[in-house]
Amino acid sequence: MQSAETKLNKNSLLLALRRYSAAVHNMEQTILLPSLLREVPPDDALDCDAAEDASDLYQSYLLLKAIRNTIDCGLIPADDGKAKKNAALNKSLEPLLEEDAEVLFHFHLRGLFSVIGNLTKKSQNVTEKYLDIIGISK
Template sequence: MQSSEVRSTKSSLLLALRRYSSAVSDMEQTVLVPSLLRDVPSDEAWDCENGSQDLYGDYLMLKAIRNTAEGGLLHADDHRSRSGTALSKKLEPLLGTDPETLFHFHLAGLFAVMSELTEKTQSLTDKYMDIIGAPN
């Protein structure tokens, strides 16, 4: 039974959100001069899609995502609204699916995204430490 509890604890959505929030907090505490990240190219392939081409844009995006995850969907600018509409059109075929299957589909996607964002946040923090010449 304990093995099952450990597995569910490791894959808890709340734990994934806490890990991401903690990584962003560590990033904020480490990156004392965010402007040093300007014009430092990011090596992430998905950066071109979201308009971020440097680590400074990534830094701002990661903080904004954390704020939205913790505070909820209060504001959405035009770009995000348009991309959200496009995404919902792609997901329309899933709407006829039973709610439990749909929930598991979205939950698996959320876990994957939170894991990727946490890794990106930790990578950005490490790169900043390299920029300032501090040991990681």
């Protein structure tokens, strides 16, 4: 019998969401003292731009957990700044939003798949960085 995971195609959104949750779970289990991440700058060498607004890895840690909760528990209202940016995104899309639902579905599916992949890498990076800080290298 195959496990639920092997039955899912590697490009499946459900698998990507599951992997993200697992990466954040691992991050939470590993990082026993999140405050050690304070004032540690995010690694710019990473090719993902997750949590650009985060001033340090502690902020990234909180953000990655909040995003996991949103996936698991539902949409939450964005704060004013984020809502404004979302409104700008929607505004620029307006003429195209009249496209059919299939196009829109694939657009958002691919977009979410891609951003979740980046956030998963970011989560793994925060975990590795924490291990570096406490002197445990993989």
